[in-house]
Amino acid sequence: MGTQKIDRAAVAETALRLLNEVGLDGLSLRAIAKELDVKAPALYWHFKDKQELLDEMATLIYRRLVAEFDMSPYTRWQDGLVAYNTALRTTLLGYRDGAKVYSGARFTGTDHAASMEQHLRMMTAAGFDLRRAVLAGMTSYAFTIGYVTEEQGVRPMPDEQREGYDIGERARRLAEYPLTAAAGAEIFADFDRRFEEGLRVIVAGIEAATTPGSA
Template identity: 40%
Template sequence: MPPSRHDRRSVVECALRLLDEVGLPDLSMRRLAAELDVQPSALYWHFPSKQALLAAVADRILDAVPRPDAELGLPAVGGAIRDALLAYRDGAEVVMSTYALRLGARRAQDALIASLPTHDEAQADAAFEFILGHTTLVQQRMHAQSIGAVDPDRADPLARADEVFQAGIRSFSGVRPVRRPS
């Protein structure tokens, strides 16, 4: 039976499944093509580069983030972003690399801007970078625990993760944006 044709959505869904199975370091275009039973060059019909594919994967990861017009505060939006990142193995790292290269949609940042009383873009970006960094640390700790790289006699590094996250989000909730003199 000849391989079926794939569209962008099915390629991204397969990439997400592989991300959960093998992690970002082992998610290659070659592996994805083999999983889809196509030649690697076929993937470039939909995505000009691996970074473009990862941007689409990042956008899919962040699909669960509330729309920017939602009447939600920073704690709810920040928590939804964190939950979306944690839903996939290495989800924070994928989104962080896409954000660093300014690829993909700005759904999370726009939702954060809308959640702040000041609607300040720089403050929203700072909150997003905190969420990305915090969630990356949590995912790295989870991975270390899963492979036995954490000393079992030491305290659980994830025990206070929620408390630290909430403290960080609260710190952004009360900060006024810095205005530069004209």
């Protein structure tokens, strides 16, 4: 093993590269250390455990997202929510198990606050109080994370599909349940369209729940 110096950023970058090869279950500090040509204990100077590393990986993913996404052009909060969550999905799909890594992570540092502040200002300027602004953001975010988690369960990477999800074969096996069989084309195909439609439903629900006189 080599004795090269490493830092948190180098470890997280290497972990993200390995993630696309081995997935979250196969990602270990030992494998990362081997890739970096250092001894595994060297990584514990930077990360006490795998979860701390996942937090740093998620932070790096987030930084890449906000580096390419700007909320300021959107004058309607509806368009802003759709655009942000669409960008989030696109970013997460760039990593095998990206949604699992990102979900529940604790961002390191405070650089995520600027983007969140921008979002909350957009929502409060549109008439939301802070509680409802947070609820709207978290509801649309939860939909996106859940959707991408399920999507990556079928397609770990955009050009890769797991065995057992062939729509025609599924329909043949479930022939005695015609509606369930036909639903396969809606569940396991055309992920882009279904995400956009589902997100629009979420946004429409938020809009309906925040109109004057709503509960």
